[in-house]
Amino acid sequence: LKLRGKAENNMPYASTNIPDILSIKGIFTVHSPSLSFSMVDRGEAHEFPEIFFLNRGKHSLIVEGQNHTLSSGQMVIYAPNSHHRSASPSDAVASIISFDVESRDLCKLYNRVITLTTEQEKNFKAIFDLAAPCFIKRPPNDVERGAKLCDGVDEYTLQRIKLSLEAFLTDLLAFRRESEFHSSKNEK
Secondary structure: OEEEEEOOOOOEEEEOOOOOOEEEEEEEEEEOOEOOOOOOOOOEOOOOOEEEEEEEOEEEEEEOOEEEEEEOOEEEEEOOOOOEEEOOOOOOEEEEEEEEEEEOOHHHHEOOEEEOOHHHHHHHHHHHHHHHHHEEEOOOOOOOOOEEEOOOOOHHHHHHHHHHHHHHHHHHHHHHHHHHHHHHHHHO
8 A cells, every 4th residue: 555645635546566477578479370280290488478369260279288178269378388279170260369468367268268348358359450560470590480570560569469468368357256156156
């Protein structure tokens, strides 16, 4: 609790500190890959989390040796350094965003299938639609991997992407906690 400013009666105002549950520090990739051949053989692992959201169809993934089949409206948030790949080609359509984040709780959502509500799905698609035109894939001969910021993208758009992604992930964490609370309450 911090005291700041004074009202007319000389009583200080008290502000309540808001915890920083998660903070997006940067974006690595924003893309919609072809799943017809994407990462079927080799897969990948990287030091940051990645959202794999299935827009349309069905698609099978292998995450840390575990098979997962996703349907439209479901997603997986790959944990940092977890090996993931497509189990087989498909004609499904996915949206992927990978990001740099500081969070004490996001690990609760890693490497599991998450079924989004209609509102959550709408919010994720809005984030992707806002972010996708802002980034382009680096050319294969570039010394760095991942997405590159397009020319002319202003800091307000980047702030909107950051805040929208933070709100989306915070909503998923809150939704998970509420679900756990209600299921534990029903078991009693």
